[in-house]
Amino acid sequence: MTAPLLEVDGLRKVFVDEEFETPVLKGVTFALQRGEMVAMLGPSGSGKSTLLSILGTLMRPTSGSFRMLGRELTALREAELSDFRNQQIGFIFQYHHLLPDFSALENVLFPHAGRLWRETRAGRERAAMLLERVGLAERMHYRATRLSGGQKQRVAIARALMNQPALVLADEPTGNLDRENADQAFALMTEIQRETGTTFLLSTHDRELAERCERRIYIQGGVVVDAPTSAALGTSPAISARQPLRMVPGEVVAVVDRTSNTTRDDGDRRLA
Amino acid sequence: MRFDLKVALRYLLSNRLQSALLIGGVAIAVTVFTFNAALINGLAEFQIDRVVGSSAHVVIEPAKPAPRIVTAPAGTERLVVSQRALERREQIKQWRSVERIIDTLPGVTGVSYNINGTGLVTRGQQTLPVTLKGVEPSRLAAIAPIDRNIVEGEPRLGLNDVLIGRKLANDLGIKVGQPIFITSNQGRERTLTVRGLYATGVDSLDARLAYVNLDTARVMFDLPEGLTEIELKLADIYAARAVAKQLADTTGLEVTAWMDKNQRLREALEGQGSSGSIIKMFTLITIVVGVASALLLTTFRRRPEIGIMRSFGISQRFVLSVFMLQGALIGILGSLAGCFMGWGFSYLLAQAGKSSGRALPVDPSLGQYDVALLLAAAASVAAALWPARSASRIDPVEAISQ
Structure with missing residues (x-):
């Protein structure tokens, strides 16, 4: 068995201000395998976003460790973290967070051109290909402000994949979309995950989407729990608090390693 | 990009x-x-x-000779009171060698070799002090644009000619073509004809300064060989200090730049x-x-x-x-x-x-x-x-x- 992509061990985060110490993560431990699509569930304030920020190297933990691709990330300096983030981690946020003064193509290209300090033909071609892949070939030169909410989120997905990251962290990626657009965005991420073998970790409150992921992690009270209480999942009949979430049959057809050359069945170009 | x-x-x-x-x-x-x-x-x-437009940018004058000091006997203390030596007339005797040095200097746009002195001008019962400036006729306008300042007569300096300021002419009640009697501070007397009147706009000049031929000045001030002053005009007026220092170092004469002569300005x-x-x-x-x-x-x-x-x-x-x-x-x-x-x-x-x-x-x-x-x-x-x-x-x- 190959080594996990990400190993999180005893991760703690305590926010300290002048008056209070607020422990948010109290020793989170889990691992992500390469090419997995994992949903992270938990009630608001359980520490999901903080965990994603730490895993995305945007925030340092108070203690604990996490290794990705064999590197202990807590030991890296700021510039090294920035470079690692650029190369290996993609972000998708609840709100698309596109740069409004740039076109869809430039937004997708930004992580690549910003690292090299210049635009390259290869970079533009890949950005264009990604936009084509997310169904926005016709609108690649539109300013971000001229796109609809669903289109913006698709551009954000393409941007997250620009530098071929090993891990995509998605914080409520469908939380700002209507059902139809949410389903489309999720389907797109699932397809890309299958095609490229990119690992996805999705923080979500949408249990229907979570159910379609290969695996779920529950965060409650700052720790990972095996069986969440009803408070963690709410009272929706879709998922019982005491029953484990089940896979949707046929939803995930393959988990592809990043190093494989799997292509889509319909002959689309490879993303990885 | x-x-x-x-x-x-x-x-x-x-x-x-x-x-x-x-x-x-x-x-x-x-x-x-x-x-x-x-x-x-x-x-x-x-x-x-x-x-500065009407005056020299660099002026070369005779070196001020240091007074001779009598050697004191051994073992005695010497107190010296220094006073400017006046036993000899100050002049630039070897001015031809200075001229050769000046010729090698870049940026010099005009040179005037002068003999200056004071005298008295008399017409009838009127006697007024004047400064006489003896210049070569060909270099009359080398420093000050006297030729352009002539308001009456012509800028010509023959051996018996004199150019005076309009104010001096008014003070003496004299016109172009009339003679004036001049006595130099060396006691030499000469009658010269007023060839032209100039107006520089500076009253002190127009009332006191009179231009004569350099050879006339030699006679009037008993300086058959030397000069009392060499004036230079430069293309770059701000180079005056550097030029003055260079000339002082090479000639040993007293050389002054215009900015050191015009402290108030x-x-x-x-x-x-x-x-x-x-x-x-x-x-x-x-x-x-x-x-x-x-x-x-x-x-x-x-x-x-x-x-x-x-x-x-x-x-x-x-x-x-x-x-x-x-x-x-x-x-x-x-x-x-x-x-x-x-x-x-x-x-x-x-x-x-x-x-x-x-x-x-x-x-x-x-x-x-x-x-x-x-x-x-x-x-x-x-x-x-x-x-x-x-x-x-x-x-x-x-x-x-x-």
Whole structure:
């Protein structure tokens, strides 16, 4: 068995201000395998976003460790973290967070051109290909402000994949979309995950989407729990608090390693 | 194109009104800077021209001989009171060798070999003191434009001719073509014919100075070989000190530059220069404050975007560069526009002055545009440093959640 992509061990985060110490993560431990699509569930304030920020190297933990691709990330300096983030981690946020003064193509290209300090033909071609892949070939030169909410989120997905990251962290990626657009965005991420073998970790409150992921992690009270209480999942009949979430049959057809050359069945170009 | 430059340009173009106001602000400050320079420097040139235009830039005079000191007997203490030696007449005897040195000097536009002395001019019962300046006729206008200042008669200096100021002529009640009787301080007497009257506009000159032929002066002042003074005119008046030092070192004579003979003018020019510098400093401070505050606002407004950039691994250096480039672009564009406006404003005022007959001492060519361009651009970049550093240090998590 190959080594996990990400190993999180005893991760703690305590926010300290002048008056209070607020422990948010109290020793989170889990691992992500390469090419997995994992949903992270938990009630608001359980520490999901903080965990994603730490895993995305945007925030340092108070203690604990996490290794990705064999590197202990807590030991890296700021510039090294920035470079690692650029190369290996993609972000998708609840709100698309596109740069409004740039076109869809430039937004997708930004992580690549910003690292090299210049635009390259290869970079533009890949950005264009990604936009084509997310169904926005016709609108690649539109300013971000001229796109609809669903289109913006698709551009954000393409941007997250620009530098071929090993891990995509998605914080409520469908939380700002209507059902139809949410389903489309999720389907797109699932397809890309299958095609490229990119690992996805999705923080979500949408249990229907979570159910379609290969695996779920529950965060409650700052720790990972095996069986969440009803408070963690709410009272929706879709998922019982005491029953484990089940896979949707046929939803995930393959988990592809990043190093494989799997292509889509319909002959689309490879993303990885 | 560099990608940081593309981002900086896009940010400037995305808020055109703010960018235009910023560039306009820098342009106005640079306009003030360059116009102030054109005015202060133009005024200085005007004053210098008034003072130095009609006089020598470098004057060579005989060395002041040191008094001889009697050797004191061994073991005795010696107290010396020094006094200028007056036992010999001061003159430049070997002036031909000095002439050869002068011929090798670059930037010398005119030389006059003179014998100066004092005397009395008498007409009827009227006797007035005069300074006689003996010059070679061919070099009459080498230093002062006497030929252009002649208001009556002609600028000719034969052996028996004299050119006097119009005021002296009025004081003596004399006209061109009439004779005057002159007695030199060496007791020599001569009757000369007034060949021309000049008016320099300086009363002290027009009432006291009389030009005679150099050979006439030799006779009147008993100097068959030597000179009392050599005057030089230079292409670059500010090179006068260097030229004076060089000549003093090589000839051993007493050589003085015009600025050392006109201490009051120098002090006045220095005062003007200082006040001009203060105005320039305030214009630079205006640029720094304006650019820094506007870019700080921009930084604040773009915090979420900077947070997003940082989240996908864009380095702090890249963010820093984007904001520094914005400062540099504002500075360069603003100062180019300001230089153009400053030149135009100075030119229009100078032209308006000429056409109205009341010429303003503004010289558009002295606007120090290169200095303004460099300083304004540097001030803008310096002003951008603080906002740029603050932008590069934005916490991405905090910024994204804004």
